[in-house]
Amino acid sequence: MKKRLVAIMMVMSMTALTLAGCGGGDSASTDDTAAAEEGSEESSADADGKITISFWHYMSTDKEGKFVQEAVDEFNESQDEIYVEAQYLPREELMKQYTIGVVSGELPDVGMVDNPDHNSYAAMGVFEDITDLYEESGDTNFLEGSISSCYYDDKLYGLPWGNNCLGLFYNKQMLDEAGVEVPTTWSELEAACEALTKDGTYGLAISAINNEEGTFQFMPWLLSAGGSVDDLSSAESKEAMSYIKGLVDSGYVSSECVNWTQADAEKQFASGKAAMMINGPWQFSGLAEDAPDLEYAVAQVPKADNGDYASCLGGENIGICTGANVEASWEFISWIMSKDKSAEICKSIGRLSPRSDVDTESLYADEPNWKVFAEIMPNAQSRGPSPSWPELSAAIYNAQQQVITGAKDVDAAMDEAATTIAGLENK
Structure with missing residues (x-):
């Protein structure tokens, strides 16, 4: 009871x-x-x-x-x-x-x-x-x-x-003009972002907002690195957060991502302000309306160099x-x-x-x-499942916000989130 x-x-x-x-x-x-x-x-x-x-x-x-x-x-x-x-x-x-x-x-x-x-x-x-x-x-x-x-x-x-589920959307013309292949790993993604970030255009748009959308978008990075919601203090979990922080610090991802919904990320991509974005198939209709002539395609979210492809359900x-x-x-x-x-x-x-x-x-x-999304789906993992998921999710997106804004370093933010989650699971 x-x-x-x-x-x-x-x-x-x-x-x-x-x-x-x-x-x-x-x-x-x-x-x-x-x-x-x-x-x-x-x-x-x-x-x-x-x-x-x-x-x-x-x-x-x-x-x-x-x-x-x-x-x-x-x-x-x-x-x-x-x-x-x-x-x-x-x-x-x-x-x-x-x-x-x-x-x-x-x-x-x-x-x-x-x-x-x-x-x-x-x-x-x-x-x-x-x-x-x-x-x-x-x-x-x-x-x-x-x-x-x-x-x-x-x-x-x-x-x-x-x-x-989530995938990588990319602007075909921008990648072609920059001589960039569609990235498949984190190293390749970072190199692609470096080549594509110029003239008011970021290499990648993501949502790292302080709600469920921020957690949803962080999950593929976490899972690919071998991290886990059950242990955010692990080296693998911290590696995923450090990678996102690095993309922002390098200027490849806008620091405004902490305020962007997934729909906002779509607007950035549609307007040519981002060469790639992490998003889902629900954005197809928005892209058709916002940028009907845009030539884009979809690929898997790039995987950790020593990890596997991952997506979130x-x-x-x-x-x-x-x-x-x-x-x-x-x-x-x-x-x-x-x-x-x-x-x-x-x-x-x-x-x-x-x-x-x-x-x-x-x-x-x-x-x-x-x-492509149909091919990604069989490996997409659910969030949780846990009756405490709303609070677990809050611990994750709060940590991401703290890291990207510089309020806390990766170790402090992820250790605190892990402690919060451990307390929820022991209720």
């Missing part, structure tokens, strides 16, 4: 933070908030005598919302006994309603959650344990990084919905909520996350399928940049 109360208090304090890797957020309108406050109706029969279950999601754009609703309609038309009512709530409002609903008992049957936050809400009691349903289904074809974000205390509390999961009609809800989520439907929905809404049996090579054969 104490653990659950701690989880509720922690999530309530962190819900206002920016969420990374999901294509951005939005704010609640009066109508949206009023609808959310009505809560979830108990499973009941609709006009056609079907069992009704509710599905809360935050796919708000016309494109995303349209395809989600089309999938729900298709499911409803295929059913004789179950009817799904899909309801959009702005992301921050939805997270707030989970916190309220776990106390009031007013939760939907099925709900969406940002994947690094899944553990926090599972610990709070928002989601049902579906381990047995999942294992008995025989359909366990999910990528390790994706499905791991759904586990809490060795129990499964949902399924991955759609994912994305973004996206959403869905779970069956506590008190739901579990049987009907499982029918829905197992259908919508089936192989064919997952491939169709994810491509439509600008995500990558979390399933290991989706043929991404064929799916993105005519879209080379998407294909």
Whole structure:
């Protein structure tokens, strides 16, 4: 009980933070908030005598919302006994309603959650344990990084919905004119940045802002160096932070990165003020609007000279909520996350399928940049998973801010962050 109360208090304090890797957020309108406050109706029969279950999601754009609703309609038309009512709530409002609903008992049957936050809400009691349903289904074809974000205390509390990850965007013309090959290692990236940083253009744009986006962008460097969130005081973890600090101190990355969101990094790249950037596929639409004639391509985030390629997992999961009609809800989520439907929905809404049996090579054969991200995805690692992730993340992005701004050196900042995290894990 104490653990659950701690989880509720922690999530309530962190819900206002920016969420990374999901294509951005939005704010609640009066109508949206009023609808959310009505809560979830108990499973009941609709006009056609079907069992009704509710599905809360935050796919708000016309494109995303349209395809989600089309999938729900298709499911409803295929059913004789179950009817799904899909309801959009702005992301921050939805997270707030989970916190309220776990106390009031007013939760939907099925709900969406940002994947690094899944553990926090599972610990709070928002989601049902579906381990047995999942294992008995025989359909366990999910990528390790994706499905791991759904586990809490060795129990499964949902399924991955759609994912994305980070890669290196580069301006093809700038690299060609400078005679620079696409960098694959940290040494190569540093050399490329040196050649490309000139005339008001930085070699690389990143987001090192003091919220989840900053942590999200730091993770590939940390993982590639062999570092770990569990030991930020290790030599490998410090090496990753030292490398970022070196890029800034050398003038290859703007010191303003501590104030930049990932969308800000995209603006720098689109305007020609950065020759490369670390970002995700959700920026494709922004680049098409901001720089429709820009010739760019995508590659893996460069790896540590003695390390492996690494990327960080973004996206959403869905779970069956506590008190739901579990049987009907499982029918829905197992259908919508089936192989064919997952491939169709994810491509439509600008995500990558979390399933290991989706043929991404064929799916993105005519879209080379998407294909690169599809190739990166199998090795992308989730953030955490941990019910304390919001606070762990804060320790990481605070350390990064302190190092880049010069408030603390790498040793002091990373040792302090490691101590903070050790205290959280021992709660």
